[in-house]
Amino acid sequence: MTSFLIEDVPGYTPQIGRLVGMMKYVRATTLQAVRRMTQAQLDHVQDTESNSIGALLAHIAAVEVAYQVITFERRELNDEENARWGVALDLGEAARREIKAQPLEHYTRVLEEVRERTFREFENRVDDWLYEQSKWGPGMANNYFMWFHVFEDELSHRGQIRWLKKRALSHQ
Amino acid sequence: MTSFLIEDVPGYTPQIGRLVGMMKYVRATTLQAVRRMTQAQLDHVQDTESNSIGALLAHIAAVEVAYQVITFERRELNDEENARWGVALDLGEAARREIKAQPLEHYTRVLEEVRERTFREFENRVDDWLYEQSKWGPGMANNYFMWFHVFEDELSHRGQIRWLKKRALSHQ
Numbered sequence: 001m002t003s004f005l006i007e008d009v010p011g012y013t014p015q016i017g018r019l020v021g022m023m024k025y026v027r028a029t030t031l032q033a034v035r036r037m038t039q040a041q042l043d044h045v046q047d048t049e050s051n052s053i054g055a056l057l058a059h060i061a062a063v064e065v066a067y068q069v070i071t072f073e074r075r076e077l078n079d080e081e082n083a084r085w086g087v088a089l090d091l092g093e094a095a096r097r098e099i100k101a102q103p104l105e106h107y108t109r110v111l112e113e114v115r116e117r118t119f120r121e122f123e124n125r126v127d128d129w130l131y132e133q134s135k136w137g138p139g140m141a142n143n144y145f146m147w148f149h150v151f152e153d154e155l156s157h158r159g160q161i162r163w164l165k166k167r168a169l170s171h172q
Numbered sequence: 173m174t175s176f177l178i179e180d181v182p183g184y185t186p187q188i189g190r191l192v193g194m195m196k197y198v199r200a201t202t203l204q205a206v207r208r209m210t211q212a213q214l215d216h217v218q219d220t221e222s223n224s225i226g227a228l229l230a231h232i233a234a235v236e237v238a239y240q241v242i243t244f245e246r247r248e249l250n251d252e253e254n255a256r257w258g259v260a261l262d263l264g265e266a267a268r269r270e271i272k273a274q275p276l277e278h279y280t281r282v283l284e285e286v287r288e289r290t291f292r293e294f295e296n297r298v299d300d301w302l303y304e305q306s307k308w309g310p311g312m313a314n315n316y317f318m319w320f321h322v323f324e325d326e327l328s329h330r331g332q333i334r335w336l337k338k339r340a341l342s343h344q
Contacts, residue, residue, distance in 0.1 A: 004313035006320055022320055131179060141176035148178055148194055155324050156331030163332050
């Protein structure tokens with residue numbers, strides 16, 4: 001069952017464990033929102049400006065990949081990674097064109113593979129790492145913030161997924 | 173400027189400070205999303221099932237009030253509180269009917285007043301308090317989780333607000 005306790009998590013240092021707890025809860029709610037959705041529902045585009053639920057799921061995985069590279073490797077995405085993840089990162093027109101015609105398992109498998117790497121890397125780090133800073137937008141962010149940002153972006157899109165889902169279900 | 177550092181915050185114990193940092197960032201992004209919105213835009217209802225942006229802002233404040241009562245006072249909302257906050261908590265039909273015709277300042281003032289109490293109470297508590305548990309849905313939640321839940325719900329609705337905002341602006 002999903003835990004409603006944010007606390008120490010075995011295998012992680014205390015602060016990283018709390019982050020892991022929040023990330024796991026967020027992911028459980030994202031997966032709950034898309035449970036049993038059909039390919040047609042995942043591809044539903046509400047209007048000409050809207051992202052499909054499938055594209056939002058791909059985006060959630062892509063954002064996590066981007067922050068893996070930024071925080072674990074201290075670099076930007078390279079060309080190969082941009083070719084793989086750029087469309088999902090940017091959403092919009094290209095995503096509407098390219099991210100479609102896949103079953104739910106396609107998206108959840110990618111989410112899972114990406115998440116596995118995150119947690120494996122977290123296991124090998126200690127809390128002090130969370131407070132290392134690097135340039136972010138107009139200021140400096142620490143790694144704690146950047147991983148908070150990964151799940152806050154997921155939540156924002158989960159909210160959109162919930163909204164779109166009601167409409168996707170009633171359209172099919 | 174909004175901080176991109178999750179770390180100790182003066183006036184709060186370490187863990188509470190981290191929560192405060194996350195809550196402040198979330199709120200800054202919510203307020204950014206609605207900045208300069210007109211009454212008509214706040215009242216825009218996308219379709220018959222949709223909540224207005226104004227109602228979502230009222231909901232965000234109401235959820236925070238509910239968790240103040242639950243975590244600070246260890247009780248449920250009483251009748252008077254339900255009369256004041258119930259419609260915003262529940263959203264849907266009654267909220268579409270009753271929460272409207274207010275300028276942005278109405279919503280931001282309520283958000284601010286509610287938030288002031290939260291932070292005042294946080295100042296008087298220590299990290300151990302975050303790990304006190306109480307019944308929550310099908311299980312037990314600690315106070316850390318419940319305040320995480322307050323901002324994760326806000327983020328979910330902020331995602332919806334961003335989506336609705338694009339359409340509200342193009343409708344007026």
